[in-house]
Amino acid sequence: MENTLKKTAYVSLTVLAASGLAFIAPAVSQTNTADAKAKAITIKVGVMTMNDEDKAEWKVISQYAKKHGNVKLRFVQFTDYSQPNRALADGDIDINAFQHYYFLDNWNKENNANLKPIAKTVIAPLRLYTKKNYKSVKDLPKNAQIAIPNDATNEGRSLVALQTAGLIKLKKGVKLATPSDITSNPKNIKIVLVEASQTARSLGSVDAAFVNNTFVPAAGLKFNSAIYVEPVNKASRKWINVIAARPNYKQNKSKYAAYKEIIKGYHEKKIKRLIKKYSGGTSLAAWDIKLK
Template identity: 40%
Template sequence: MSTTPDSPTPSGITALPARPGRDRGPTRWIVLAVVAVVAVAGILFATLRGGDEPAAAADRVTVKVGTTEASADYWPILVDLAARENIDIQLVNFTDYTQADPALSQGQIDLNLFQHLLFLANYNVANSDTLTPIGATVVVPLGVYSGKHTDLAQIPAGGQVAIPNDATNQARALLVLQQAGLISLTGGGDPLSTPADIDAAASKVTVTPVDAAQTVASLPSVDAAVINNNFALDADLDPSKALYNDDPAAPAAEPYINAFVARADQKDNPTFLRIAQLYHDPSVTAAVVAASKDTAVIVDRPAADLGTILAGLETVVRDAS
């Protein structure tokens, strides 16, 4: 441990020569006492001022988190909370949903937050991977919107409804339409249902799968469209004007719980778990709910529960394959 430059050390003090005929004893002991006090003070000052700084710097960790919504309002709040605990979150934004899981698996990032459990189940099964949810975040509703009608009952028999064409959102959209009483699915449907599972004779409408990003644009040409919450908000659609929403708090919504995801060998990493906990700070969740126009439902489920749900979904996906 070193002292600061302006702190005197014992070697920096020189005793004056004794005057002839005077007793040097008391003076000598006083000087030595001063030397000791100054030395101790210098050491303490150096410790208090600079001794902790290298340790604090050494304790800081950087965590790369992949997301598809780095511009979301809650991220600056979460990043600041983590920084106060010596965790530097570095956001890595992906524009394609298919990129963030391979990046995590390959170690390019440490965590990701963009997907629900069903999406993760499909990825793990398709890629023989073991990515693991470590903290729940939110479930957002999936709504039925219309530019022509203000009530479900106004949709005519034989009407046309656009739905997202990607596997996980398509199945959820079909379940939403069934809950709304617009279609009937053979066997009641499941998280992997496709348009081929529609019982046409028992259904009121037909469905047209389109790219999820085009569901909003399809509104003028169809009777209704099932639109993901992020696309609805981006298009300034009012969620309160949706003709129907599924219930994000219902057990049927479990496959759509969004989560922080890590590699399996890092699922118990205390820093990663702490980031997932900080998401549930009231300042963060308030920003999440506000950005969703009060439609998002915050979910705080133990990682063990998420693992159980994921395992069940992976079994469903494997069996379907």
């Protein structure tokens, strides 16, 4: 790009000199372009494979960041939840946006890390779906198979949701429940552990499955078809999704300034409207939510 600019300036100078005109304006224009480029900054954002909602939201955020902070966003998409935090810790990306507080806290503990939440984004209650003729969890038969995500935090969350739904009971005081913590299971529900991105696909072979909102549209499911929805209350704070950065994220002043513009863009009213539109009201903007 730089060589192209030099060649353009050289050609312009030659033509203008032949015409007997002074060569002033193009030199100023080239300097201004160089100054603008010097101030621009690119931020690599780690996300899960983006659906239509993600694309619409990040388009608005990108436009805001570009306009207000000369920030260009470059997206790095991942296919499973084990990847974005490792990429962030290793410096392959600058920030990521895919996880809730609980997932981040647990990942930090398991990996002796200290990634930091720097902004709230959304809260998406877990929803239980089926492709069979069940209208509610009460219709699930004995020995029904239910697929849940196999990562520790979403596994534990799903089991708590099944307890709240009245299908099972868990040991008291367990922070991250596993199927071995089930103390009561009147219907003898069979828990099937599946990678989060595959729970929707498993619906062809199980009675029901918890499907994270990220994967619902691509699976051809409708949000309002869920037979059970996790309640949102004071205990839900840990399920609020966040933007995360490395622990020293404030040290690089230019990047820190860029992060603040990205957050401002995310917290625009337009984003709140898009969240409501694409999720059918099932996901909630979390930066100003009041949990009761």
